[in-house]
């Protein structure tokens with residue numbers, strides 16, 4: 377599926393909520409759509425599903441235009457499955473009947489077979505005859521997933537499907553859902569607020585801000601090479617140093633880094649906490665900028681080190697929990713270029 381320069385206006389001419397959005401979704405892959413509240417994520421999903429009209433741009437799937445100039449395919453004619461946060465199951469229908477609902481065009485045997493396959497995919501055949509009120513929140517969401525997947529859509533859209541569930545259940549259900557989606561071969565777009573979850577589980581991440589996809593790519597690429605300071609912050613912590621290119625380098629309090637931008641231009645150097653390497657200082661003999669540890673905070677397998685630089689600035693580093701630095705220690709610092717990116721502006 378390809379979305380090109382898509383624009384959606386709600387509430388009048390100047391109310392563009394989606395403003396020139398570009399995004400590609402690949403079959404068999406899960407793309408996480410991440411962004412602050414009000415960025416336009418739900419509106420983009422609704423436009424793909426055909427619930428909102430495009431004012432400009434195009435949405436195409438398998439070579440067919442779903443939305444575009446003079447074209448607006450009705451939602452039911454799009455091969456598109458949708459799972460919302462609130463399950464939206466029919467309360468008076470059993471799990472089987474809910475899943476069968478979208479398969480009315482199939483003959484009895486074929487329909488029965490497809491329903492059971494779908495319930496099997498979400499491991500719910502033992503609850504097939506239960507009504508929604510007899511199912512837990514997680515089970516209801518699995519029925520909603522089975523119902524959306526049963527007609528074999530080419531695109532699956534999920535709007536924060538796990539947000540109503542507790543943390544542990546959410547992790548289990550998220551893993552199962554992504555597995556089912558990948559095996560189904562559809563192109564999936566899943567809205568989430570959880571950057572850690574997106575980094576750990578999605579094949580691709582798209583970052584949305586003020587109606588625009590500001591960057592998309594693999595989790596690794598986005599974490600290590602953010603395109604801007606706000607893209608960096610959407611996926612985790614980062615130190616940002618304003619600098620200027622001189623002799624092909626941008627200087628920071630932690631050392632100079634290579635900068636491909638034009639000589640003399642203003643840049644921001646972004647550094648992930650893992651990219652600040654903390655070495656023992658000895659008696660001031662360490663190489664690199666000097667500092668001392670203000671606080672050491674263990675966080676499971678890693679330790680967060682709050683460091684005061686000799687220049688007066690403070691930075692945060694993250695190291696394996698075995699790192700020996702303690703509060704009060706003098707340290708010398710250097711940068712791991714793999715965790716550093718230099719962006720314009």
Ligand SMILES: Nc1ncnc2c1ncn2[C@@H]1O[C@H](COP(=O)(O)OP(=O)(O)OP(=O)(O)O)[C@@H](O)[C@H]1O
Pocket residue numbers: 386387391393411412413414415416417418419420
């Ligand atoms: N029917 C509407 N008329 C006018 N403005 C709307 C309408 N629906 C949503 N908006 C506005 O559009 C913007 C984007 O909303 P949307 O729900 O798409 O964002 P979101 O990224 O999904 O946010 P959240 O993460 O909070 O769900 C918001 O500023 C919202 O107030």
